[in-house]
Amino acid sequence: MTYKITAKCISCDLCLPVCPTGAISIIDGQRTIDPNLCNGCVDTLYTVPQCVAGCPTCDGCVKQANNYWECWFDTYKKCMDKLTNKNQDYWETWFTAYSQKFSEQLEKKRSSQAA
Numbered sequence: 001m002t003y004k005i006t007a008k009c010i011s012c013d014l015c016l017p018v019c020p021t022g023a024i025s026i027i028d029g030q031r032t033i034d035p036n037l038c039n040g041c042v043d044t045l046y047t048v049p050q051c052v053a054g055c056p057t058c059d060g061c062v063k064q065a066n067n068y069w070e071c072w073f074d075t076y077k078k079c080m081d082k083l084t085n086k087n088q089d090y091w092e093t094w095f096t097a098y099s100q101k102f103s104e105q106l107e108k109k110r111s112s113q114a115a
């Protein structure tokens, strides 16, 4: 089972150093997971995927659907959630705003350290 980084990624880079297999890298400015290296953190010290556990966004890093039907149901569920406004609940809105603030603070810190 492998994981992938989605468009919700805010480029905080927290997942890069915690991946036990070194599967996460930055290619052309995009954070990406090499499916040949990602083992879902199975057979490591960890009980949960470290990239997901440390990601400050709701779904910046998600499980990669393995086959056609898994992919189909994944897309179907996302569409239904959108149509029924399930994604617009209070905590999701709060978490998205928090993630953006977190990203801004991180960027400021990086800039001040670089100066």
Ligand code: SF4
Pocket: 002, 003, 018, 019, 020, 021, 022, 023, 024, 033, 037, 038, 039, 040, 041, 049, 050, 051, 052
């Ligand atoms: S699931 Fe584990 S091995 Fe795969 S990218 Fe995430 S941290 Fe790395």
Ligand code: SF4
Pocket: 005, 006, 008, 009, 010, 011, 012, 013, 014, 015, 016, 031, 051, 054, 055, 056, 057, 060, 061
């Ligand atoms: S921890 Fe999440 S938001 Fe940060 S770089 Fe990794 S996938 Fe993107």
